[in-house]
Amino acid sequence: MTATKSTNITWHEPLVTQADRDLRNGYKGVVLWFTGLPSSGKSTLAHQTEKKLFDRGCNAYVLDGDNIRHRLNRDLSFTPDDRAENIRRIGEVANLFSDAGIIVITAFISPYRADRAQARALNEPGRFFEVYCKCSLQTCEARDPKGLYRQARKGEITAFTGISAPYEEPENPELVVETDKQSLDECAAKILRFLEARDVIPACS
């Protein structure tokens, strides 16, 4: 943690706490941190999970490239420093959402263990779950819906994760979903069962 540059600021206790929100909502504000190779299905699965949680009465919200890379972090490129700053900010925003009582799902490659560990460290134990969207490079490359792997192989995109930049697999993720072996629905259902088991959401009656 680097020191803040913001001086002249004091810290206030809120009148409404995360625990107050959890109690009233009937589920917990947590971070589901998806990580995986490009085209491993993170964003699609994130939106499917958000929908299933919404249909169960929970407020869930996806942070992904669509609303973050185009907006909040549009000043950042894909250099190592900017990738780290990208994940730092996403970690902070995810923490705010969970503090507000929301089940926030972040869907970013987040290739480096150190960056993911930093995002985790912002949260109390039991509030952050790393979900590894596991999918073979071969399958990701075969899917390649945006043609990015093809461009990366041609050298038209540099520092592309999985091809010309590293992806550090999670060593101890709370959950692994194998998006090349299970359907979208099965993966989302697995995540919901996981959240029930961890008492984040109530079990289906």
Next chain:
Amino acid sequence: MTATKSTNITWHEPLVTQADRDLRNGYKGVVLWFTGLPSSGKSTLAHQTEKKLFDRGCNAYVLDGDNIRHRLNRDLSFTPDDRAENIRRIGEVANLFSDAGIIVITAFISPYRADRAQARALNEPGRFFEVYCKCSLQTCEARDPKGLYRQARKGEITAFTGISAPYEEPENPELVVETDKQSLDECAAKILRFLEARDVIPACS
């Protein structure tokens, strides 16, 4: 709007929309953008308003110096560029919260009209309300809970809004609360009546 530096990204339609969330919640996700001089009572009023909204069954959440300047934006100082970037990011995060169906209350000096206009522009009409926390400089300086005005007068803090940096009053705020003439409770009640009148929250039965 500067162009994004993030290439290789496409935009997806969400499966759960802001309208879906509004409908189920029974209130609208909006941004209440507080602005005013240092010590004008923004943060205190923001937390009071959050509590009143929570007690009315709404999910409201405060973004203020405590959770933003210390965390997400701790890399930023108080230079003009960094102030602008501070407000830019806060505007983006506020927009995400309103998109997630939350009544988000931002409590920052946000002294420049252009920065506030930029934050407003991120939102659809009827989703962003500028709330001017109006308080005379004399009263703010007399309150001075953190001794900052005193330090600013001595020159120990430079570029301090109201003393050595400008505060541009809102020209057309949706709401003005006079924190030096009305009590905290009266100001918060005024905000809730405003939200009822704008059909953001249901009227008290």
